[in-house]
Amino acid sequence: MFTVEERELLRGAMIAHAEESPDIVGAALVGSAARGREDRWSDIDLVLKLAPGVDEAVVVDAWTAWMHDRADVADTLDVHTRDARYRVFLLASSLQVDVSFWPHDAFRETEDGFALIFGDANSPTxxxxxxxxxxxxxxxxxxxxxxSAVARGRVWQATIMLDHLRDQTIALACLSDGLDPWHGRDADRLPIGLRTALAAARAGTVTVDALSASLAALTRVFAEEVAHHDLARARRLEAPLAVIAERMPDR
Structure with missing residues (x-):
């Protein structure tokens, strides 16, 4: 397990490397460090602004080689957005390091928490x-x-479908409360009553009976969240959701 000191040393080295690189003309921290909410479990999130005309792939490969020289990299993952490439490093210590490479004209703040280190940024979005x-x-x-998975006795498929249903319900609830709806980031800030209902609707075991009860309870919670957004649609869905929420006979 990485230590806070190891994380800080690596982040400092990465910033120094960016400042020394002619291919990088701007950098910022994002995530918990930029929001002042960093804790023992936080990762490193560094955003880099590419110099005009550089070959993005060459810069990414050079940074990857530098990371392998500097840290014990176990694996990498590339996540592409419309504007940038995020190269995610998993270190042997379990530290996650996200380095995003932004074209010169696209470098900007895209979420709350953007601590500019050097260079300048475009208007935030x-x-x-x-x-x-x-x-x-x-x-x-x-x-x-x-x-249908519960009825067929396919308990693991049912478990996965219920997890997806819970994800949709939580995203709807976060939107209702003005919270971040992405990746469960603000799920723990939802009202206690809703969190209690979601907890009660979670199956304790992977069995047909437990999953049937979970489906019934979770569908009702989902219906309530739909009503917060679109009452007319909630009324149209009332009949089919009530049928779905009917408990199947115990086996």
Whole structure:
């Protein structure tokens, strides 16, 4: 397990390397460090602004080689967005290091918490929130597939479908409360009543009976969240969701 001191030393070295590199003309910290919420478990999130005209792939490869020389890298993952490439490093110590490479004209703040280290940034933007219609539609679709999986005795498929239904429900709830709907980041800030209902709707064992009860309870919570966003749609969904929420006979 990495220590806070090891994390700080590596981050300092990465910033110094960026400042010395002619291919990098700007850098910023994002994530918990930029928001002043860093703790023992936080990772490193460094955003880099590429110099005009540089070959992005060459710069990424050079940074990767530097990271391998500097740290014990176990694996890497590339995540591509519309504007940038995030190269995610997993170190042997379990420290996660995210380095994102932004074209010169795209470098900007995209979320709360952007601590500029050097260079300048374009006007900030915010990500488009999840589509409510899509969350609702996928929610009832997952509920349907959970029901058929339970009925067929496919308990692991049912477990996965219920997890997806819970994800949709939590995202809808976060949007209702003005919280971050992405990746469960603000799920722990949802109202205690809702969190209690979600906890009660979670199956304690992977059995048909437990999953059937979970489906019934979770579908009701989902229906309540739909009503917060679109009452007319909630009324149209009332009948099919009530059928889905009916407990199957105990086996």
């Amino acid at each position: 915010r990500p488009t929130p999840p589509d409510v219609d899509g969350l609702i539609g996928m929610g009832w679709l997952y509920a349907l597939h959970a029901r």
